[in-house]
Amino acid sequence: MDAYDLITRNATEVVTEDEVRALAEEPEGKRVYVGYEPSGVLHIGHMLTATKLIDLQEAGFEVVVLLADVHAYLNDKGTFAEIRETAERMRDQFLAYGLDAESTEFVYGSEFQLDEEYVLDTHELELSTTLNRAQRAMAEIQGGDTAKVSHLVYPLMQALDIVYLDLDLAVGGLDQRKVHMLHREQVPAMAGESDHTYEARPCIHTPILADLDTGVGKMSSSSGTTISMEDTAEDIDDKINGAFCPPTRDPEPDDDGNERENPVLEIFEYSVFPRFDTVVVERPEQYGGDLTYDDYESLAADLESGELHPADAKGALADYLNELIAPGREVLAALDDE
Ligand code: IYR
Known part of the structure; x- marks a missing residue:
């Protein structure tokens, strides 16, 4: 796969393609980041962007993970001390997930966001941005109705992080x-x-997974079912077993006319295939024996044709997810023993 294809694989949006093509000509030493509001446990949404960071590392980029402690504070995620503690736990889980320790730099927002120059630049953006614009920028990150002044400062600071982290x-x-x-x-x-x-x-934007149980709307870490580093192998089996997985990539809308996606296929595409060269679906001989896939397309095609039964696809997905999650689960267990 050439550098541009690796950098942009599975991206929903690339802004702009020409600018990213220019980076792809010489990715070595270029700096890319994702910022995360610290939470104690990595969930599958964090893992999806981390998978993209692993692609970028493979392409030669230096990766910066911003542990956005000040942003979490502005988004009412706890006291500053609580947020700091969860941020440290996140770092170890990202490394366990497969980010390369050598070429990943972890930065706390508070290391630079409280400096005078940064604060004055934030105020400059406050002067030039309308309330309406800041609120719209924030709408998908914070619900809307209960927006506080902090939620308007939040996107301005995020826009500046890209500058200050070079x-x-x-x-x-x-x-x-x-x-x-x-x-x-x-x-x-x-x-x-x-x-x-x-x-x-x-910028590169990764997809948001669909709700695991229904395929309707977006998966959320605060409501509905999510998969996290805290899950045991059995939890993962149960959750994936209960997932919505019709034998198609384009499910019909539900009875209320809501659009639906196939979250099982999405997780195969965005989280499993980027990390494994081949995916083996184990089946007893009497049901046709094992199936081996080198890419997402052939697995999805077999699910659509009926060659691969949804129950077998789910079983394999749970096993591969468990393999990705096991190292982080061990890190969490060790931290809890301390
Ligand atoms: N808005 C992110 C957290 C965040 C991301 C970046 I990139 C920043 O520079 C700062 C904060 C979230 O929704 O988790």
Whole structure:
């Protein structure tokens, strides 16, 4: 796979393709980041963007993981001390998941976001951004109705992080796209007097998984079923077993007319195939024996044709997910023993 294809595989959106193509010509030493509001346990949404970071590391990028402690504070995730503690746990889980320790830099937001230059630049963005614009940028990250002033400052700071971390590329789930668009519009217009570069950076947006049980709407770590580093192998079996998995990539809308996706296929595509060269679906001889897939397309095609039964696909998915999660589960168990 060439560098551009690796960098952009499974991305829902690339802004802009030309800018990312230019980076792909010489990815070595280029800097990319994802920021995460610290939470104690990595869930499958974190793992999806981490998989993209692993692709980028393979392509030669230096990876920065921003443990966005100040952002979590602004988003009412606890006291600063509590947030700090969960941030440390996250770092170890990311490494256990497969980020390369040598070329991953973990940065706390509070290391630079409280510096005078950064704070003054935040105020400059506050002056140039309308309330309406900041609220729209934030809508998918924070519910909306109960927005506080902190939620309007949040996207402005995120737009500045890309400047202050000297990045060449920003990655995030599709829910981050409006913040990234705000960065691209507002940052180049700044007077900004720090030594950093105030140019708009390109962005890559990863898909958001569908709700595991119904395929309707987005999977959320706060409601519905999610998969996390805390899950035992049995938890994963049970959750995947109960997942919505019709024998198609394009399920019909439900009875209320809601669009549906196939979350089992999505997880194969975005989390499993990028990490395993082949996927083996084990089956007893009497049901046709094992099936081996080198790529997502052939697995999805077999599910659609009926060659691969949803129950067998789910069994294999649970096993591969468990393999990805086991090292992080051990890290958590060791931390809890301390
Ligand atoms: N908005 C992210 C957290 C975050 C991401 C980046 I990229 C930042 O620079 C700062 C915060 C979230 O929704 O988790």
